[in-house]
Amino acid sequence: MDRYGVFGNPIGHSKSPTIHRAFALQTGQALTYEALLSPLDEFVASVQQFVDGGGLGFNITVPFKEQGFELVDELTERAALARAVNTVTVLESGTLRGDNTDGIGLIRDLTENNEIALRDQVVLLLGAGGAARGVLGPLAESKPAQIFVANRTAQKAADLASQFVASGFVAGGGLDAVAGVGPFDVIINATSAGLTDAVPAIPLTSLRVGGACYDMVYADTATPFQRWARAAGAAIALDGLGMLVEQAAEAFYSWRGVRPATGPVIADLR
Numbered sequence: 291m292d293r294y295g296v297f298g299n300p301i302g303h304s305k306s307p308t309i310h311r312a313f314a315l316q317t318g319q320a321l322t323y324e325a326l327l328s329p330l331d332e333f334v335a336s337v338q339q340f341v342d343g344g345g346l347g348f349n350i351t352v353p354f355k356e357q358g359f360e361l362v363d364e365l366t367e368r369a370a371l372a373r374a375v376n377t378v379t380v381l382e383s384g385t386l387r388g389d390n391t392d393g394i395g396l397i398r399d400l401t402e403n404n405e406i407a408l409r410d411q412v413v414l415l416l417g418a419g420g421a422a423r424g425v426l427g428p429l430a431e432s433k434p435a436q437i438f439v440a441n442r443t444a445q446k447a448a449d450l451a452s453q454f455v456a457s458g459f460v461a462g463g464g465l466d467a468v469a470g471v472g473p474f475d476v477i478i479n480a481t482s483a484g485l486t487d488a489v490p491a492i493p494l495t496s497l498r499v500g501g502a503c504y505d506m507v508y509a510d511t512a513t514p515f516q517r518w519a520r521a522a523g524a525a526i527a528l529d530g531l532g533m534l535v536e537q538a539a540e541a542f543y544s545w546r547g548v549r550p551a552t553g554p555v556i557a558d559l560r
């Protein structure tokens with residue numbers, strides 16, 4: 291059977307095998323999809339072994355997305371912009387093509403699954419790591435009035451925002467600058483703070499009351515940032531499960547040419 295998988299470390303917690311197996315069943319595609327644990331310093335060798343064994347494509351998760359960017363032979367436009375790769379296709383020639391489906395995954399979950407408008411909105415993107423880089427381009431294409439990128443390490447946010455300076459509506463800085471820019475209609479948390487039960491240090495007044503918050507982290511119960519959002523008066527406070535399924539669907543489509551329905555898979559995972 292055609293072989294796919296996801297590389298990460300750790301990887302045991304990953305929901306990607308469940309998601310891709312559900313897509314395969316739903317669309318009648320004969321394939322396997324495994325969680326692939328790579329030693330931290332042996333990512334390239336692990337990928338080589340998978341490709342030599344006939345692997346046709348793979349996803350990349352924490353902490354290998356930037357190494358994935360360096361490893362591939364060619365990049366889609368959105369992966370080149372993100373400087374991070376989460377989806378790789380092994381072409382017939384053996385060439386590795388790197389893609390980034392995180393941005394489209396976030397936009398679909400926000401705008402299609404949850405009907406959160408981005409056009410003309412004032413948007414705060416928290417974080418400047420791989421996830422933030424992956425979503426900033428697609429967010430900017432959604433034509434918000436303004437995007438402010440704020441990060442604990444201010445320089446990283448300023449550097450990321452500077453790539454989009456030509457748009458005229460993207461700026462970046464430290465978390466301490468947020469109070470002077472907001473309030474925001476939509477706040478997207480692309481930090482990993484929630485993994486340690488933390489929330490980026492911004493005031494509750496950063497959110498316009500009745501605004502929308504989105505945490506890329508997901509959990510069985512409300513994440514710390516979802517709890518923050520409710521305290522700030524958010525009308526909507528979502529976690530990142532829908533994005534996870536949507537980015538997987540885009541990867542599945544690029545590999546198999548068939549677009550799975552995401553709604554039933556999101557509902558099953560819930």
Ligand code: NAP
Pocket residue numbers: 352355392395416417418419420421422441442443446480481482483485488489490491506507508530531533534535537
């Ligand atoms: P990363 O490259 O390691 O970046 C981590 C980011 O979080 C950095 O901006 C870092 O700030 C910030 N941060 C960490 N702890 C913080 C704290 N206590 N307070 C404030 N900021 C903090 O990670 P990533 O790849 O961007 O991923 C970020 C998160 O998004 C992860 O939890 C990942 O699981 C999630 N994610 C979810 C999906 C999905 O489909 N739902 C997709 C992609 C990623 P500094 O730069 O100052 O260190």
